[in-house]
Amino acid sequence: MSTHNLEAIFKPKSVALIGASVKSGSVGAFATRNLQQSGFPGQIMFVNPHLASLDGRAVYPDVASLPEGPDLAVIATPPDSVPGLITELGARGTKAAIIITAGFGELGQHGKALQQATVEAARPHGLRLVGPNCVGVIVPQIGLNAGFSHLSPPQGDLAFVSQSGAMVTAVLDWAAPQEIGFSHVVSLGDMADVDFGDMLEYLADDSNTRGILLYIEGIQQARKFMSAARAAARTKPVLAVKVGRHAESARAAASHTGALAGSDAVYDAAFRRAGILRVLDTEQLFDAVETLARTGPQQGERIAILTNGGGPGVLATDALIDLGGRLAKLSPETLARLDAVLPKTWSRANPVDIIGDAPGTRYTAALDALLDDAAVDAVVVLNCPTAVGDPIEAARAVISTVEAARTKRLAGRNVFTSWLGQHSAEPARQLFAAAGVPTYETPDEAIHGFMQRVQYRKNQELALQAPASRAEPERYPLDIEAARQAIHRALAAGRTWLDSEEVIALLAAYAIPTPALRIARDATQAAQVAGDIGFPVALKIRSPDITHKTDVGGVALNLAGPEQVHQEAIAMLQRVRVTSPTAVLSGFTVQQMVLRPGAIELIVGVTDDSTFGPVVLFGHGGIAVEALNDSTLEFPPLNDALARAQIARTRVWKLLQGIRNRPAADITAIAETLVRVSLLATDHAEICELDINPLLADAKGVLALDARIRVREATMPAAARLAISS
Numbered sequence: 001m002s003t004h005n006l007e008a009i010f011k012p013k014s015v016a017l018i019g020a021s022v023k024s025g026s027v028g029a030f031a032t033r034n035l036q037q038s039g040f041p042g043q044i045m046f047v048n049p050h051l052a053s054l055d056g057r058a059v060y061p062d063v064a065s066l067p068e069g070p071d072l073a074v075i076a077t078p079p080d081s082v083p084g085l086i087t088e089l090g091a092r093g094t095k096a097a098i099i100i101t102a103g104f105g106e107l108g109q110h111g112k113a114l115q116q117a118t119v120e121a122a123r124p125h126g127l128r129l130v131g132p133n134c135v136g137v138i139v140p141q142i143g144l145n146a147g148f149s150h151l152s153p154p155q156g157d158l159a160f161v162s163q164s165g166a167m168v169t170a171v172l173d174w175a176a177p178q179e180i181g182f183s184h185v186v187s188l189g190d191m192a193d194v195d196f197g198d199m200l201e202y203l204a205d206d207s208n209t210r211g212i213l214l215y216i217e218g219i220q221q222a223r224k225f226m227s228a229a230r231a232a233a234r235t236k237p238v239l240a241v242k243v244g245r246h247a248e249s250a251r252a253a254a255s256h257t258g259a260l261a262g263s264d265a266v267y268d269a270a271f272r273r274a275g276i277l278r279v280l281d282t283e284q285l286f287d288a289v290e291t292l293a294r295t296g297p298q299q300g301e302r303i304a305i306l307t308n309g310g311g312p313g314v315l316a317t318d319a320l321i322d323l324g325g326r327l328a329k330l331s332p333e334t335l336a337r338l339d340a341v342l343p344k345t346w347s348r349a350n351p352v353d354i355i356g357d358a359p360g361t362r363y364t365a366a367l368d369a370l371l372d373d374a375a376v377d378a379v380v381v382l383n384c385p386t387a388v389g390d391p392i393e394a395a396r397a398v399i400s401t402v403e404a405a406r407t408k409r410l411a412g413r414n415v416f417t418s419w420l421g422q423h424s425a426e427p428a429r430q431l432f433a434a435a436g437v438p439t440y441e442t443p444d445e446a447i448h449g450f451m452q453r454v455q456y457r458k459n460q461e462l463a464l465q466a467p468a469s470r471a472e473p474e475r476y477p478l479d480i481e482a483a484r485q486a487i488h489r490a491l492a493a494g495r496t497w498l499d500s501e502e503v504i505a506l507l508a509a510y511a512i513p514t515p516a517l518r519i520a521r522d523a524t525q526a527a528q529v530a531g532d533i534g535f536p537v538a539l540k541i542r543s544p545d546i547t548h549k550t551d552v553g554g555v556a557l558n559l560a561g562p563e564q565v566h567q568e569a570i571a572m573l574q575r576v577r578v579t580s581p582t583a584v585l586s587g588f589t590v591q592q593m594v595l596r597p598g599a600i601e602l603i604v605g606v607t608d609d610s611t612f613g614p615v616v617l618f619g620h621g622g623i624a625v626e627a628l629n630d631s632t633l634e635f636p637p638l639n640d641a642l643a644r645a646q647i648a649r650t651r652v653w654k655l656l657q658g659i660r661n662r663p664a665a666d667i668t669a670i671a672e673t674l675v676r677v678s679l680l681a682t683d684h685a686e687i688c689e690l691d692i693n694p695l696l697a698d699a700k701g702v703l704a705l706d707a708r709i710r711v712r713e714a715t716m717p718a719a720a721r722l723a724i725s726s
Contacts, residue, residue: 003202005128008095010139012071013042015146018085019076020046020054027100028076030148038152039143045070069093074146079103083117090125098146099131105190115192134189135165140182141208156181158289161199162215163188171282183209197224204232211289214240222612222723226274230463233275237292239285240276242267266609269633275463277456291449294438295414298453300377302328304370305351307382308358308389312420312443313351316380319444323451334373341365357388360397367401378413380446384420391419395428399435418446465642480683483509487686487711495544498709500589507704510676514704515592523569526588527562536560536593539568541576545583547708550623552579558593594703598662600655601694604673606681608688613721614681618674620652621694635724636678643671663699673702685714685721
């Protein structure tokens with residue numbers, strides 16, 4: 001990753017447009033107009049062999065004829081001409097080029113070859129490339145519009161970086177009536193050179209940029225992106241829209257983990273770990289920017305709702321619960337204080353309904369009481385129009401209260417507002433905007449703004465986490481060599497799935513507990529080893545060709561004696577030969593039957609994402625794991641805090657806390673298992689899929705009841721696969 005020569009793109013002293021044109025409606029004509037009319041103070045040079053002048057400016061026939069080598073070149077000529085032009089420009093000392101031209105990597109082998117030739121032509125000169133197939137670059141502060149967008153936005157402090165040129169023009173069109181300005185607008189196109197990682201590194205240090213907005217279709221260099229994103233997000237808000245949320249490509253994966261870890265879920269994990277706030281569309285993107293701009297850091301997530309109407313309070317509560325938020329429990333002191341200043345008919349609970357006739361003084365008294373309650377981390381204030389209440393007066397009262405509180409007690413707590421309606425609410429919204437108090441049209445939008453703040457804080461905390469330290473061998477005892485031997489035995493035998501003994505050996509090497517297991521070659525031996533283990537036992541078919549044994553009738557549970565084991569083994573062979581006639585059968589595994597009533601079935605796994613490398617999955621396990629769809633991903637290696645945060649993101653987290661007199665599960669043991677599995681992934685590049693399902697969890701600890709591990713020959717060192725190196 002490097003910002004080398006990016007200054008030539010964003011602060012050039014001279015620009016040459018190659019392919020300048022007067023042809024109406026052409027890309028070259030739009031680019032010519034934008035360069036001339038945007039107010040760029042530096043030298044502008046046009047290149048076109050068929051024109052002598054253009055709007056009073058000299059036009060040069062080729063790059064060699066230019067009076068000097070431009071800092072920045074904008075290329076709008078046919079794709080076959082581009083590699084040669086880059087060679088000529090590099091020889092003239094040009095440091096950057098924006099390639100508007102399409103017809104490269106998106107158009108088959110010839111286009112890909114042209115793109116590679118362009119990159120190779122630029123490399124000897126250190127010449128940076130934006131594009132190809134892009135709309136261009138806009139830097140309003142210096143009057144630069146180097147592209148063919150239909151609008152030139154005003155100067156602002158938001159940077160917008162997009163892979164999609166169409167989204168650039170759409171966002172500019174949307175932002176114009178909103179009077180939203182930009183520090184930079186960058187269309188990356190095919191990202192032959194300059195990509196999101198480069199832009200994040202550059203914009204993180206740009207003093208004119210307050211926030212960075214990303215429109216992402218896909219990431220090419222994951223480690224570069226993650227490193228730059230984590231650094232940028234520490235200094236300013238970074239928000240992203242990622243399209244393609246519903247890709248189904250992972251559904252054909254052989255393991256549960258592979259099926260659950262679809263590409264969009266991996267991007268979710270990447271954004272969380274980088275400290276980026278993800279939103280669903282461009283409108284949410286700009287709403288989130290305003291929320292982050294008008295609020296301070298949010299330290300907690302317990303919220304109080306203050307309203308002059310019961311209905312809006314219920315709407316806000318529903319939205320809060322839907323988004324996983326928490327209502328604050330008001331202290332007895334706060335309730336008593338509110339009793340003293342509110343009508344007897346007030347709700348006496350959170351949401352705090354101060355009744356429809358509430359004047360500004362009632363808003364002030366109630367908001368003061370809530371902000372003084374240590375159990376309240378934020379307040380959403382609502383107002384619905386009534387015949388006896390003045391929304392402007394109420395707004396002014398809230399603004400005065402917030403301004404007074406900012407200096408003495410509001411650190412880490414925020415106030416969000418929503419004045420419902422249009423006619424009477426719009427002037428109040430203008431007052432809030434002028435005072436820097438976040439305001440929204442509806443209660444659920446206000447709650448969403450608060451939850452964006454909460455999620456942003458959580459993501460920032462994740463971004464600062466360091467991986468597990470190997471300086472704690474007593475906590476994480478590992479036998480890396482024993483695990484390596486188990487993996488290499490399978491590969492040497494030409495197998496991609498580890499057999500049961502190898503799985504047990506690998507898990508044992510990382511101190512992940514499993515039940516006792518024996519191998520039997522036939523039904524008679526299965527009955528014998530079952531007696532050695534002790535009844536009851538579980539019997540499973542043994543085959544390198546069968547991954548999900550339950551699906552083919554290859555599992556029998558709670559077998560109570562040797563005769564039952566023998567009979568079931570014979571019946572199982574017959575069933576499996578019918579359901580999987582081509583599978584190679586190599587006997588049975590006999591496993592101690594674990595009797596842990598009340599234990600919760602979890603899934604822990606690893607899969608190797610094609611972009612981001614290994615990811616660790618945790619969720620609600622069992623045979624219906626895909627149907628439950630209660631899982632979350634994290635990047636290895638984990639530490640205890642990352643593992644606990646991953647567990648807490650799932651719905652099964654509530655079950656793990658204990659319900660109906662059932663004691664809480666051992667969260668420490670679950671978190672340590674996640675850390676150990678993550679270390680397996682970081683230590684062994686051969687592991688491409690790992691499923692522990694179910695991992696039983698209760699107050700006694702955890703037990704890996706069943707596991708599958710797929711391996712392949714490593715093509716790179718294990719550490720090189722990781723999206724996060726430190």
